[in-house]
Amino acid sequence: MRSSVVVFPGSNCDRDVEKALLYMETGPVDMVWHDEAAFPHRPDLVVLPGGFAYGDYLRSGALAAKSRIMDAVRAHAEEGGLVLGICNGFQILTEAGLLPGALLPNASLRFICRPSYLRVENADTPFTCSFAGREIVQFPIAHHEGLYYLPDDELDRLERSGRVVFRYADQESGEAGEDYSPNGSLRGIAGIINDRGNVLGLMPHPERATVQGLIWGMDGKGVWRSLGEHFGAWEGK
Amino acid sequence: MKTYRADITILPKDGVLDIQGKAVEKTLAAHGYDAVLEVRVGKFIRVAVEAADEADAGLKVRTVAEDLLVNDLVESYTFAVEERP
Secondary structure, three states: OOEEEEEOOOEOOHHHHHHHHHHOOOOOEEEEEOOOOOOOOOOOEEEEOOEOHHHHOOOOOOOHHHOOHHHHHHHHHHOOOEEEEEOHHHHHHHHOOOOOOEEEOOOOOOOEEEEEEEEEOOOOOOOOOOOOOOOEEEEEEEEOOOEEEOOHHHHHHHHHOOOEEEEEEOOOOOOEOHHHOOOOOHHHEEEEEOOOOOEEEEOOOHHHHOOOOOOOOOOOHHHHHHHHHHOOOOOOO | OEEEEEEEEEEEOOOOOOHHHHHHHHHHHHOOOOOOOOOOOOEEEEEEEEEOOHHHHHHHHHHHHHHHHOOOOOEEEEEEEEEOO
């Protein structure tokens, strides 16, 4: 699997994603500046990392969604290529119209940085196929705008089509939903996938729960393992 | 071509949780400002545009508002255009 990680001015998780991918031995990783018109090598996976692209000016992700590389990201997605947006990357995907909805300021109006427990709601995607369905995992969150919003009828449609992939949950009981949203996210939504099943966005950071020795655990490995398995012939960790 | 100034006001749509507005509203209520019934917090953006006339200026402002300045899923906007001397 060849990956491209897009670097926007203000990205700050780009190197973490690169490190996680290399640690998992998923294959070569290209770091691609946002102002490039194309990817240097045809990627299997494009990652839009977390951070504060363009200082979050106007709205989180709004200016980044207009970057030149986003035309190449859109073309890649239209050809069925995989796109993963983490945190600010998720915000960019919604602003670019590649995923539905919007990420609003947290209900507490505070920046939240802490571990978060998630239930894997759909383990039948290229990003989650190595997880068990309804498995509880821990990926940390670090954001100020993470309240997922979509009008009610569209939320129903999203739910019915199995496009809610990660939902905030209680570690002990395994219950998931709005009561467990650290940020007020509607219906506890932490991550969603597009209709076609090749573009995933999530607020929590799997890359911060991948490399051994970090304080956040290692559940995030499952995401990279899933992607590796999806592309087959993978001998990573 | 003439130059116009457009003042654009952006607010959270009705029905979309306006957490900042609610926080300001609560604080005012706690300070005894009983006359304040509701608070909405949004954005104000001023742009200068080159256009043939006022209608053309309005069209240009609407285009940039809908393309970038406003996220129409969660925000609504109004604007006023005035010719600049």
